[in-house]
Amino acid sequence: METINNWTNITFDSLSAMGKEIALVFPKIIGAIVIMLLGWLVIKIVLFLLGRILRLAKVNLLNDRINGMGLTSKGDFKIDVAKIVLGFVKWLLILVFLIVAADILNWHIISVEIGNLLHYLPRFFSALALLMIGFYIGNFVKNTVKRLFDSLEFGGSHLVSNLLFYVIVIFMSVTALNQAGVDTTIITNNITMIMGSFLLAFALGVGLGSREIIADILRSFYTRKTYAVGDTIVIGDDEGTIESIDNNSLTLVTERGKFVIPIKDVVSQKVEIRS
Numbered sequence: 316m317e318t319i320n321n322w323t324n325i326t327f328d329s330l331s332a333m334g335k336e337i338a339l340v341f342p343k344i345i346g347a348i349v350i351m352l353l354g355w356l357v358i359k360i361v362l363f364l365l366g367r368i369l370r371l372a373k374v375n376l377l378n379d380r381i382n383g384m385g386l387t388s389k390g391d392f393k394i395d396v397a398k399i400v401l402g403f404v405k406w407l408l409i410l411v412f413l414i415v416a417a418d419i420l421n422w423h424i425i426s427v428e429i430g431n432l433l434h435y436l437p438r439f440f441s442a443l444a445l446l447m448i449g450f451y452i453g454n455f456v457k458n459t460v461k462r463l464f465d466s467l468e469f470g471g472s473h474l475v476s477n478l479l480f481y482v483i484v485i486f487m488s489v490t491a492l493n494q495a496g497v498d499t500t501i502i503t504n505n506i507t508m509i510m511g512s513f514l515l516a517f518a519l520g521v522g523l524g525s526r527e528i529i530a531d532i533l534r535s536f537y538t539r540k541t542y543a544v545g546d547t548i549v550i551g552d553d554e555g556t557i558e559s560i561d562n563n564s565l566t567l568v569t570e571r572g573k574f575v576i577p578i579k580d581v582v583s584q585k586v587e588i589r590s
Contacts, residue, residue, distance in 0.1 A: 365400070456483060
């Protein structure tokens with residue numbers, strides 16, 4: 316009989332302790348639920364107002380500029396700055412209210428880990444900003460070099476401009492990873508070796524293949540300094556008027572017709588200027 320009484324007392328004590336614990340935890344659970352509901356309402360209001368502000372700021376113009384880059388215009392992938400900003404703000408507010416709810420429930424581990432995540436977010440978004448800046452600079456350099464090569468009538472403008480674009484993007488990507496706290500030592504070493512070998516081979520190929528082009532450009536500078544459009548000259552057996560002087564040729568109008576003379580022939584031969 317005494318044993319049964321002891322079991323009864325133990326059972327009532329356990330149930331009483333559980334009831335006290337539930338009584339203590341229940342208000343905290345209610346408070347956490349209220350905080351999450353309040354957070355949901357606040358998030359809806361903030362996202363609505365922020366969406367209106369972004370539309371008034373015409374962020375879609377920035378979308379067109381970013382999507383106009385060569386990396387995104389050739390595929391189905393499109394960047395929507397408004398959605399990115401709204402998504403970032405949404406999850407930031409969710410994490411903030413989760414920290415508050417975890418503190419109410421005394422879930423300190425969860426609140427600490429979420430806090431660490433929030434502390435990391437500035438580094439992550441600064442890395443993302445560096446990456447976007449890299450794409451912008453790379454695209455600007457790509458277009459500038461392509462226009463320069465086309466204006467000088469150089470071949471390989473597409474190849475060289477794309478090469479510079481990817482070099483800048485890779486460099487900025489590695490910098491962004493470092494900013495994000497990623498160890499890029501192995502990646503940097505491998506990329507340095509690969510790009511060094513490639514650039515050396517490219518430089519040798521371009522240097523050997525463009526010797527005559529560079530020589531013609533230098534000769535054209537000399538020719539433009541010595542002769543002018545409209546001059547009457549005698550070169551070899553031909554006499555005529557200079558119509559134009561290009562990077563690699565001179566156009567001479569004679570009585571027999573129009574002749575295109577290579578610049579190297581103009582420089583290497585004896586030329587008489589009549590007027």
